[in-house]
Amino acid sequence: MRWILLTIVGCLAAAAPAYCQSSVDPSLAPLGISEDQTHFIRTDTGERFVVWGVNYDHNAAGELLDEYWIDRWDEVVEDFEEIRLLGANCVRIHLQLGKFLDSHDRANPAALDQLRKLLELAEQQGFYLDITGLACYHKANIPEWYDRQSEQERWRTQAFFWESVASVCRDSPAVFCYDLMNEPILAGKTPESEWLGGELDGKFFTQRLTLDMAGRSRQEVAGAWVSRMVDAIKKEDDRHLVTVGVIPWVFVFGGGKPLFYSPEVGARLDFVSVHFYPNQGEVAEALEALRAYDIGKPLVVEEMFPLKCSEDELVEFIEKSAEFIDGWISFYWGQPAEQLRQSPDASIAHAITASWLDRFHALAAEVSRDWEAPSQDE
Structure with missing residues (x-):
């Protein structure tokens, strides 16, 4: 990190949680x-x-950021440099609840300190952070006491998580937004027994807000939870934006209406975040479904990758959605394109990722140029 001694001393000496402006990228x-x-x-x-970013959720070995950022900080610094060279202006990070809370009402000081350190790195590099919380991606990091909690106890714990995180982040210009939870889901018509959704490559990316609807509507449960989390954040930070990244069920089911971005649920969310992976040959269908989330608020595709479609089709999806989209966020897993190509165990997946990183880099200049819009006064 490119610190100078006086900046370090000044930051350590400050009694208030304000950040040292001399270390902040002027942009x-x-x-x-x-x-x-x-x-x-x-x-x-x-x-x-316009947001042009990457999800920095795990590294090439599948380790999550908050599992290695203390012991291998140099790796994080190097990765941020590589992300900057890709032309990104935003990095989405994913914080595990089990790494940040020692109990339902006690935060982990080391994790909060490392979050401060990451904010400072982002400030120096000129990145905005999309801070996604409450992650339970690795079961090994989920406290037993958390799994035993009732719905209301769990919501109380989740609110405390967000109070703790917001208290650290409130003064940093590097915060783009707080993303309440990655892809929250609800219980079905019958009670559930597990808080987590299905497993994908050893990770659990979805999480239930309730195990039992108990006669409540989906809008009632989702709306109450969103308000509880927003209240917790606003208690500490009323400056930064709040969103929640969702699975676009309108696209998955081929119709319907958004839940979290319905009038009953999404009123307190500042902008819309959806995760889109267009299917091969279905770019038009993906665009039509995406428009269902264009509800008069900024709209960000918070996850995208040529997972189910070709690279050219994903670019077509980006270009054709540009008229009503305010940002796109892809992925970076700690390996630049050249390293992926030269890897001794390079696979088709490596080649696809390397090619997409090259395309992402090329698109960065195009996105920046096309969206150099005048100020709202012009």
């Missing part, structure tokens, strides 16, 4: 939403801001 300005609520702006100039 990093607090972000907000336009007066007409349709897009992001830099609050210092009013200029439109």
Whole structure:
């Protein structure tokens, strides 16, 4: 990290949690939403801001960020440098509840300190952070006491997590948003026995908000949970944006209406975040489903990758959605394209990822150029 001694001393000496402005990239300005609520702006100039980022959720070995960021900090710094060279302006990180809480009402000091360190790195590099919380991706990191909690106890614990995180992040210009939970789901018509959804490559990316609907509507449960989490964040930080990244069931089911971005649930969410992986030959269908989430708020495709379609089709999806989209976030797993190609165990997956990283880098300049919009006063 490119620190100078006086900056370090100044930061350590400060009694308040404010960040040292001398270490902040001058291009990093607090972000907000336009007066007409349709897009992001830099609050210092009013200029439109378009998100072009990556999910930095795990490394090539499958380790999650908060599992190695203390012992191998140099790896994080190197990865952020590589992400910067890709042309990204946003990094989505995923924080595991079990790594941040020692109990239902006691945060882990080392984890919070490392989060401060990551914020400072982002400030130096000029990145905005999409901070996704409450992750339970690795079962080994889920405390037994957390799994035993009732719904209301679990929500109370989740609210405390967000209070703790927001208290650290509130003064940093590097915070883009708080993403309440990755792909929350609800119970079915009959009670469930497990809080986590299905497993994917050893990880559990979805999590239930309740095990029993108990006669409540889906809107009632989702709306109550969103309000509880937003209240917890706003208690510590009323400056930064809040969202929740969802599975686009409208696309998965081929119709229907959004749940978390319905009027009953999404009123307190600042912008829409959806995860889209278009199917081969179905770009038009993906675009049609995506429009269902264009509800008069900024709209971000928070996850995308040529997983089920070709690279060209994903680019087509990006280009054709540009007229109503305010950002796209792909993935970076700690290995630049050249390293992936030269790997002794290079596979088809390596080749696909390397090719997409090259394309992502090329698109960065195009996105920046095409979205150099005038300020809202012009």
